[in-house]
Amino acid sequence: MTTWVNMFEAGACKVEVWDTTGQVFIDTMAKGDTSASFNANNGSTHCIVNVDSSGAVKLSITPDGSLDGLSLFVDPQYDTTSLATRIVGIDSSFEGDGTVPYGGEATADCDDRSQDATVSLDTSPATPPEVDFTAHAAGDDGAFVGLFTNGSTTGGSAASLQFTPEVEASAPSFTCDETIIEVWQPPAEAYNLRIRAYSQATAFAADADVTMVDSRLVFLLALANMKAHYGQPDASAIANQVQLRLRKMKARNHNNRLYRPQPQWTPPPRPIIANPDD
Amino acid sequence: MALVSDTLSNLRSQLSKRLGFGSQGDTAGPFQDLLTAALTDAHEQLMYQFEWPEIRRDWVFPLVAGKTLYSLPTDSCNRTPDPERIISVHVEVNGMWSPPLQRGISPALYTISTRGIPVKYDIAHGNANPDIQPPGIAGP
Numbered sequence: 017m018t019t020w021v022n023m024f025e026a027g028a029c030k031v032e033v034w035d036t037t038g039q040v041f042i043d044t045m046a047k048g049d050t051s052a053s054f055n056a057n058n059g060s061t062h063c064i065v066n067v068d069s070s071g072a073v074k075l076s077i078t079p080d081g082s083l084d085g086l087s088l089f090v091d092p093q094y095d096t097t098s099l100a101t102r103i104v105g106i107d108s109s110f111e112g113d114g115t116v117p118y119g120g121e122a123t124a125d126c127d128d129r130s131q132d133a134t135v136s137l138d139t140s141p142a143t144p145p146e147v148d149f150t151a152h153a154a155g156d157d158g159a160f161v162g163l164f165t166n167g168s169t170t171g172g173s174a175a176s177l178q179f180t181p182e183v184e185a186s187a188p189s190f191t192c193d194e195t196i197i198e199v200w201q202p203p204a205e206a207y208n209l210r211i212r213a214y215s216q217a218t219a220f221a222a223d224a225d226v227t228m229v230d231s232r233l234v235f236l237l238a239l240a241n242m243k244a245h246y247g248q249p250d251a252s253a254i255a256n257q258v259q260l261r262l263r264k265m266k267a268r269n270h271n272n273r274l275y276r277p278q279p280q281w282t283p284p285p286r287p288i289i290a291n292p293d294d
Numbered sequence: 295m296a297l298v299s300d301t302l303s304n305l306r307s308q309l310s311k312r313l314g315f316g317s318q319g320d321t322a323g324p325f326q327d328l329l330t331a332a333l334t335d336a337h338e339q340l341m342y343q344f345e346w347p348e349i350r351r352d353w354v355f356p357l358v359a360g361k362t363l364y365s366l367p368t369d370s371c372n373r374t375p376d377p378e379r380i381i382s383v384h385v386e387v388n389g390m391w392s393p394p395l396q397r398g399i400s401p402a403l404y405t406i407s408t409r410g411i412p413v414k415y416d417i418a419h420g421n422a423n424p425d426i427q428p429p430g431i432a433g434p
Contacts, residue, residue, distance in 0.1 A: 094408045098360055196364060196417070196419065197363075199362055199412035199415050200362060200399045201403070201409065202360050202361065203359055209355060211352070211367070211383050212380070212383070213379055213381055214349050214350050214376050216376040218373060220333070223303035227300060228341060229349070230297065230299075237340065238305070239309055242309065242328075262344075269346070
């Protein structure tokens with residue numbers, strides 16, 4: 017199951033506005049930011065972009081302009097190349113002399129043009145205002161998403177175009193039962209990882225398999241167990257040999273590590289409570 | 295003192311003799327199966343009961359940029375780290391090895407997908423996931 021988080025959740029994103037002649041606005045924005053006003057070449061002046069506290073991005077134009085041919089893109093500044101993206105909450109509003117509700121279409125865009133989809137800007141669109149893109153190759157900065165108004169919009173003034181960009185949460189999914197190691201955060205480069213651990217026991221069931229620990233200890237422990245199994249009287253003597261050898265080996269394994277006994281803890285004396293009858 | 299190791303076949307033969315059944319020879323059969331089981335059990339018991347320095351090793355392998363899940367590595371001796379007995383995990387950045395990574399990854403961290411230097415690790419279960427990378431073998 018894919019879980020989604022707002023694209024601004026993981027950091028600031030680059031927001032761009034384009035018209036038919038080229039880019040007219042670009043800035044790195046975070047939640048709560050509002051841009052300075054700018055002009056587009058389609059006659060729209062005093063355009064403003066803002067990102068609200070929930071992470072929805074909105075392009076607003078004043079009554080002297082039009083949304084025709086304007087596009088609004090969000091480009092995350094962190095890597096989303098292995099993650100799916102989507103835009104939800106697509107919304108548009110129009111006031112003034114335009115037709116209300118306003119008709120028109122936009123194209124939901126991402127790096128992979130084969131995934132582009134047409135979105136209706138009607139107030140009651142036949143197509144739900146949500147477009148999902150699967151993970152795809154993108155630049156190092158991740159996969160951008162955006163809306164491109166097709167120029168089929170008519171009339172209108174004091175309009176706005178709004179959507180919420182989202183990215184797949186990077187929580188991994190575990191499906192079967194192989195023991196794996198997980199690291200966080202995702203590595204930026206091919207760093208080396210060093211695991212210092214005790215080895216799992218290798219198979220010791222075929223004739224040619226060799227012991228991973230002292231073979232005499234393995235032999236003596238097996239011998240003590242088998243002698244006890246057959247009720248042989250020297251079973252306990254062999255078991256003592258196992259203990260002695262084990263103790264000696266463990267002492268040797270201390271190497272140059274010292275054992276310093278801690279001062280013995282003595283409990284405080286019990287309080288003497290006077291007997292009220294005395 | 296170097297590790298003294300021997301094959302299962304040799305140990306079973308000695309065991310048979312010490313139990314007084316040497317005349318039966320080292321042939322297949324229920325008795326041999328019993329001896330094999332005794333040796334296998336003893337070996338396994340000693341492996342898990344004590345932290346022998348002979349079985350402590352380092353496994354080193356390269357991570358893949360952007361990938362967080364990795365199969366446990368196998369070294370050139372066909373040994374794999376015991377996930378229940380990991381001593382420490384370190385990452386090498388610009389030739390410098392980090393202090394031990396903290397174990398435990400809170401799900402809250404999954405909301406952030408920014409790449410960087412790994413600072414945490416954990417052991418999990420899963421495979422058949424395209425995110426899992428088969429690590430290269432680069433054991434010491």
